[in-house]
Amino acid sequence: MPPVTLPTYADVEQAAGFLEGRAHRTPVLRSRRLDERAGCEIHLKAEHLQRVGAFKFRGALNALSAFDADQRRGGVLAYSSGNHAQAIALAARETGTRAVIVMPHDAPALKVAATQGYGAEVVRYDRYTQDREEIASSLAAERGMTVIPPYDHPHVIAGQGTAARELLADVGPLDVLVTPLGGGGLLAGSILSAGALAPHCRLYGVEPAAGDDGQQSLRQGRIVTIETPRTLADGAQTTHLGQLTFPIIADGVTDIVTATDEELVGSMQLLAATLKQVVEPTGALALAAVLSGAVPDTAGLRVGVVLSGGNIDLARFAELVGAP
Numbered sequence: 001m002p003p004v005t006l007p008t009y010a011d012v013e014q015a016a017g018f019l020e021g022r023a024h025r026t027p028v029l030r031s032r033r034l035d036e037r038a039g040c041e042i043h044l045k046a047e048h049l050q051r052v053g054a055f056k057f058r059g060a061l062n063a064l065s066a067f068d069a070d071q072r073r074g075g076v077l078a079y080s081s082g083n084h085a086q087a088i089a090l091a092a093r094e095t096g097t098r099a100v101i102v103m104p105h106d107a108p109a110l111k112v113a114a115t116q117g118y119g120a121e122v123v124r125y126d127r128y129t130q131d132r133e134e135i136a137s138s139l140a141a142e143r144g145m146t147v148i149p150p151y152d153h154p155h156v157i158a159g160q161g162t163a164a165r166e167l168l169a170d171v172g173p174l175d176v177l178v179t180p181l182g183g184g185g186l187l188a189g190s191i192l193s194a195g196a197l198a199p200h201c202r203l204y205g206v207e208p209a210a211g212d213d214g215q216q217s218l219r220q221g222r223i224v225t226i227e228t229p230r231t232l233a234d235g236a237q238t239t240h241l242g243q244l245t246f247p248i249i250a251d252g253v254t255d256i257v258t259a260t261d262e263e264l265v266g267s268m269q270l271l272a273a274t275l276k277q278v279v280e281p282t283g284a285l286a287l288a289a290v291l292s293g294a295v296p297d298t299a300g301l302r303v304g305v306v307l308s309g310g311n312i313d314l315a316r317f318a319e320l321v322g323a324p
């Protein structure tokens with residue numbers, strides 16, 4: 001394996017400079033009812049209110065801001081189950097670059113339409129039989145485009161780290177910080193920020209119970225690859241952590257825990273009923289794990305929870321959240 005240079009908190013600070021005025025500084029939501037229910041003080045970082053409806057815009061804009069003139073001329077290629085695609089599409093439009101997005105054929109219609117709406121070209125593939133990374137790299141070579149992967153890239157990780165940086169700046173040191181976990185860009189970036197701003201804060205990543213490759217990787221001390229998990233959390237249907245995200249996570253995370261689809265729906269219902277917020281299943285992973293007790297020993301503590309995204313068809317949302 002070639003040596004890799006891991007991003008640091010200095011890269012998160014640089015990203016924060018690029019993002020200032022171009023990405024939203026999302027609010028931190030509080031609810032007394034939620035605190036009572038959870039038995040701790042919950043600070044929700046509302047990244048479902050970020051541009052494109054997810055934190056992914058942070059990493060995408062940071063990566064595209066770092067393009068040189070040649071890369072800008074060639075354009076950007078991305079593969080994604082949805083939110084990274086929309087994020088790259090909008091960031092490309094904003095930085096004057098063209099974008100091609102490789103998306104699974106069963107990606108939510110809303111996400112495909114939104115990606116095309118930002119002016120990107122969408123190329124479809126079958127996520128259960130085809131390797132998206134191979135498709136992406138051959139297309140990119142053919143067309144002279146730069147691939148920006150959804151999580152395993154230093155500028156993407158640094159960009160994602162700006163969400164936790166803002167949260168900690170706004171509410172001060174937390175005792176516990178919990179984020180959803182797919183490929184690990186969000187968690188790794190959060191670890192960089194917490195390491196610098198709240199060194200005593202415990203950090204947890206939350207995966208769907210159907211796809212606990214991150215937890216297995218942490219236990220075994222190597223990147224474990226699993227089959228594509230079948231879960232409502234389509235933003236965390238990743239099969240493995242990255243070469244960059246794994247070492248940062250292994251070094252800085254307190255633990256990786258899981259939430260079931262049923263727990264995700266319960267958290268979505270609570271967020272809708274109590275805070276009037278529309279959060280997608282993946283976006284509810286972290287809150288679900290706090291409420292279920294999968295994140296241990298939170299009683300009375302100050303707990304940061306990242307609500308990572310809100311992109312879900314309204315009909316689907318009604319079906320999930322309206323269920324008795």
Ligand SMILES: *Cc1c(COP(=O)(O)O)cnc(C)c1O
Nearest residue numbers: 083182183184185186235308309
């Ligand atoms: C991508 C995504 C995640 C997972 O982020 P990683 O950086 O891949 O770990 C979580 N929630 C939402 C809404 C996402 O779009």
